Amino acid sequence: MSQAERDQAVAAAARLIAPARRGVAITGAGVSVGSGVPDFRSAGGLWQRFDPAFYASIDAFVSEPDRVWEMFRAVDELLQRARPNAAHHALAALERVGALRGLVTQNIDGLHQAAGSKRVVEYHGSATALHCIGCGATYPLKRARRSLHSAPRCRCGNALKPQVVMFGEMIPMGAMSAAQELVQDADLLLVVGTSATVAPASELPLLAKAAGASVIEFNLEPTPLSAGIADLLVEGDAEITLPLVVEQVEALRR
Numbered sequence: 623m624s625q626a627e628r629d630q631a632v633a634a635a636a637r638l639i640a641p642a643r644r645g646v647a648i649t650g651a652g653v654s655v656g657s658g659v660p661d662f663r664s665a666g667g668l669w670q671r672f673d674p675a676f677y678a679s680i681d682a683f684v685s686e687p688d689r690v691w692e693m694f695r696a697v698d699e700l701l702q703r704a705r706p707n708a709a710h711h712a713l714a715a716l717e718r719v720g721a722l723r724g725l726v727t728q729n730i731d732g733l734h735q736a737a738g739s740k741r742v743v744e745y746h747g748s749a750t751a752l753h754c755i756g757c758g759a760t761y762p763l764k765r766a767r768r769s770l771h772s773a774p775r776c777r778c779g780n781a782l783k784p785q786v787v788m789f790g791e792m793i794p795m796g797a798m799s800a801a802q803e804l805v806q807d808a809d810l811l812l813v814v815g816t817s818a819t820v821a822p823a824s825e826l827p828l829l830a831k832a833a834g835a836s837v838i839e840f841n842l843e844p845t846p847l848s849a850g851i852a853d854l855l856v857e858g859d860a861e862i863t864l865p866l867v868v869e870q871v872e873a874l875r876r
Contacts, residue, residue, distance in 0.1 A: 631856040632863055636870035638836050638854065642810035645722040647713055648826055649729060650816020650855040652841065656707040659731055661701055668696055680790040684755065687773035687781035691766075694784055696729075696748055698766065706737035709814065712864035714738035719875055720812070726801045728816060728823055733808045743800045745793060745823060747786040756780030793822060805830040812839045813852065814860050817845035827851050840864060868874045 623631070639645065639873045651661040660668075676682045677693040716722045719812040724741040727734055730749040734742045752761040754776035761782060775783040787793060802825075805811060811830040818827050831837055831851055839845065839852040840860045848855045854864050 628856070628858055628863070629768060631854060632866045633870060634868050635840075635856050635863075636789040636874060637839050638838060639721050639812075639867065640714065640871050640874035642836075643723075644722045644809040645716065645805070645810035645812065646804045646830065646835075647716075647722055647725045647814055647823070648805075648818055649713070649725065649727045649734070649814045650817065650818065652815025653709050653713075653727075653860055654704070654707070654729055654731055654733055654815070655706045656709065657733055659704050659729075668693065668700075672752075674789070678789045680788040682790060683781070683783055687783070688771075690783075691773045694749075694766070695770075697784075698763070701731050701749055701792065703735060704731055704735045707861050709860040709864045710734055710739075710862075711717060712736035712868045713726050713812075713814070715868045716812075716871065720810075721871060721875075722806045723766050726804060726823075726826065730784070738814075741794060743804065745787075745797050745801055747784070747794065749784045749786055751785050752782040754780050754782055755787050760785070763876070768860050774776055775861060792851070798822065801826060803837060805835070806833050808833060808835040810836045812840065813837065814840045814846060814864070817841070817847060 671692040677690055683690045710733050717739055725734055725739050726743045726745055728745050730746055732748060750763055752763060752765060759776055759780045772843045776782055805826045806829050807831045818824055827837055837852045839847050839855045840863055845854060
């Protein structure tokens with residue numbers, strides 16, 4: 623996409639976003655790469671160090687929690703350094719001006735909240751708190767940082783894990799219901815930093831489209847969404863394109 627084409631796409635996106643009153647954004651790993659949180663699957667991602675077939679499995683956590691915590695500590699080290707980037711702040715700005723009423727994220731890093739987004743549905747959970755796989759008790763993440771060589775433990779004796787969805791676990795019903803409610807009532811859907819093609823998150827753009835929402839995709843390159851679901855693709859780094867869109871939306875809404 624040339625610079626002129628990108629400018630045209632940014633302007634077209636702003637014109638679609640400006641009148642929205644019930645907009646929703648869906649975000650994925652791509653939105654946090656600029657914050658130093660690499661996509662686990664990409665070069666340099668954690669899956670090069672930790673085989674997801676083992677480390678991301680709830681069965682492995684139940685059987686060998688101390689070993690799986692090697693990966694969770696690596697995730698925690700990344701997230702302690704991470705800060706919201708311009709894309710996170712742009713989405714929070716769209717919420718402040720009333721174009722977005724909520725955000726569904728597949729990320730576990732808490733960066734949308736840190737940027738100021740108020741209504742965030744954490745579809746895959748959060749790495750910023752712990753819960754017990756036995757009794758369900760919850761704890762702050764700092765409890766894990768006291769235990770450097772083994773899994774942190776609950777008062778009941780069971781291993782604690784971050785409140786993230788691992789392979790073999792279901793999406794929490796509360797998060798799934800909240801996400802579906804948002805997109806089914808949306809007049810606009812932004813898909814940012816994700817292809818949104820892995821079930822069950824893949825259902826959300828379809829629900830929004832069926833409800834009559836305009837769908838705008840912000841990704842580095844075309845995805846399967848681009849061919850038939852998205853009304854518009856703004857191709858490029860969302861850290862650059864989203865702030866440009868926000869400037870134009872704010873001008874149009876004055």
